[in-house]
Amino acid sequence: MMNLKTILLVFYQIVSTISSPLPLVPSQSQNFPETLHNLQDNAEGLLYLSKGIIQETILLETALTDLQNGKYKPVSTLKEAMASLASMPNASDHTAIEIATELITRGLAPTNILDILNGLTDSQINSIYNDNPRNPEEPIYPKRNPEDAPYDKTEDELRSAIHIPHNFQYGANGKRPVLLVPGTSDPTGTTYYFSYEKLLADTDFADPVWVNIPDHSLGDIQIVSEYVAYAINYISAISKTKTGVISWSQGGIDVQWALKYWPSTRDAIEDFMPISPDFHGTLFEYICLFPNRLCTPSIRQQGYESNLIHALRKDDGDSAYVPTTSVYSGVDEVVQPQSDPNASGTMNDVRRVGVTNTQVQLACPGKPAGGFYTHEAMLVNPIAYALFVDALTHDGPGNLSRIDLDTVCNQIVPPRLGLDDLLGTEAMALIYGTVDTLSYGESEPKEPPLKDYV
Ligand SMILES: *[C@@H]1O[C@H](CO)[C@@H](O)[C@H](O)[C@H]1NC(C)=O
Ligand SMILES: *[C@@H]1O[C@H](CO)[C@@H](O)[C@H](O)[C@H]1NC(C)=O
Numbered sequence: 001m002m003n004l005k006t007i008l009l010v011f012y013q014i015v016s017t018i019s020s021p022l023p024l025v026p027s028q029s030q031n032f033p034e035t036l037h038n039l040q041d042n043a044e045g046l047l048y049l050s051k052g053i054i055q056e057t058i059l060l061e062t063a064l065t066d067l068q069n070g071k072y073k074p075v076s077t078l079k080e081a082m083a084s085l086a087s088m089p090n091a092s093d094h095t096a097i098e099i100a101t102e103l104i105t106r107g108l109a110p111t112n113i114l115d116i117l118n119g120l121t122d123s124q125i126n127s128i129y130n131d132n133p134r135n136p137e138e139p140i141y142p143k144r145n146p147e148d149a150p151y152d153k154t155e156d157e158l159r160s161a162i163h164i165p166h167n168f169q170y171g172a173n174g175k176r177p178v179l180l181v182p183g184t185s186d187p188t189g190t191t192y193y194f195s196y197e198k199l200l201a202d203t204d205f206a207d208p209v210w211v212n213i214p215d216h217s218l219g220d221i222q223i224v225s226e227y228v229a230y231a232i233n234y235i236s237a238i239s240k241t242k243t244g245v246i247s248w249s250q251g252g253i254d255v256q257w258a259l260k261y262w263p264s265t266r267d268a269i270e271d272f273m274p275i276s277p278d279f280h281g282t283l284f285e286y287i288c289l290f291p292n293r294l295c296t297p298s299i300r301q302q303g304y305e306s307n308l309i310h311a312l313r314k315d316d317g318d319s320a321y322v323p324t325t326s327v328y329s330g331v332d333e334v335v336q337p338q339s340d341p342n343a344s345g346t347m348n349d350v351r352r353v354g355v356t357n358t359q360v361q362l363a364c365p366g367k368p369a370g371g372f373y374t375h376e377a378m379l380v381n382p383i384a385y386a387l388f389v390d391a392l393t394h395d396g397p398g399n400l401s402r403i404d405l406d407t408v409c410n411q412i413v414p415p416r417l418g419l420d421d422l423l424g425t426e427a428m429a430l431i432y433g434t435v436d437t438l439s440y441g442e443s444e445p446k447e448p449p450l451k452d453y454v
């Protein structure tokens, strides 16, 4: 597992000797030296772009050092944090690396960020090598339903990616399993560490469990969806009940793809609860305008008009297969458009299974909970949490008509979360995610081909 502090240290040494030859590192390790080495290899055709990325990463590294040295003081209240988020530059003309740097200089990263990120990213909670000995009563592999798509991955690979917390109840005691599905470039255990892992574990009606994805969902979304489809079936089978599913960002596409091509999953889900989903991809495709290291297969597949998005949406794939509670922010800096009526996060409902689409600014106009929530801050948005609690405790999707808006709209984060959770979420998503994306292996010049089953 990658160690951020080591990467940054080595990275620092590398950039300070950037004109001398770069050391070769073992090919299985994904880290900054290798990233930069590859960048240099490609530099002939991509000189301008490589230079830009190297310069931006130097600025990010400097900001992290300055943060640790106390040059940037983190905000001290949730209100300050939201004001600072609102002052972030518009991502439509900044790269992910620049945004990560801005986050630090605006006091939105905790001083001990490297300790937090190292502790979390190395931790067992992100492992794809879990021992899950329980077998479903009926086999779910190679197919649970004859209509299911074939898996490329082995059952062992798919099953060991599932992380089951030691106090998981397997559907007992009224606690419904809720599978957490990650977004692009962040490990799952860390993604939800500051939010739904603790929020749900504290309830008497829900029980969090999650699926970790190799390469942190940077590879082909069709393969990522195999992990998601299998995990939905496995958790529901061993718990002998339907599961809830919470996704963030790309995870929404992964789940909807699983629902479309593995029909067995439709009987295994009680509620689908996507946060900041991009069912129509995003118009912010500038990352992939030129071949470069930030344009990984899954990022390319999330273009507004990608082949994968077209395949997902055709034949009413843009409509729900199970009750769906979609929640998003109109000022999302990653997914656009994300404002009603044309938000990428909108789910249609031709099958009449029950859908609610909620843009938080419209649910709580002018109130804290309808404020400037970024793509990742939506993980701690109080309206999203209240709607998911509502969904999990009623038939059908979460419905604003049952939410006490006078109370919830005045919260900045759900009860029991605090400033550290907001800052931790931001740091995890933007800083770790950016380093991780840069560390992905070769990026392909084209979108991965669609599978035969599509
Ligand atoms: C970001 O920039 C785009 C294009 O210039 C603009 O339409 C949008 O309103 C801006 N968003 C924010 C939050 O300022
Ligand atoms: C939403 O999409 C429809 C159909 O493409 C278009 O006619 C309409 O102008 C869009 N609305 C907004 C607010 O962008």
Ligand SMILES: *[C@@H]1O[C@H](CO)[C@@H](O)[C@H](O)[C@H]1NC(C)=O
Pocket (backbone or CB within 6 Å): 354, 355, 356, 396, 397, 399, 400, 401
């Ligand atoms: C949400 O609640 C309102 C008011 O009770 C109801 O009219 C509407 O049908 C509900 N929406 C869904 C999707 O269940």
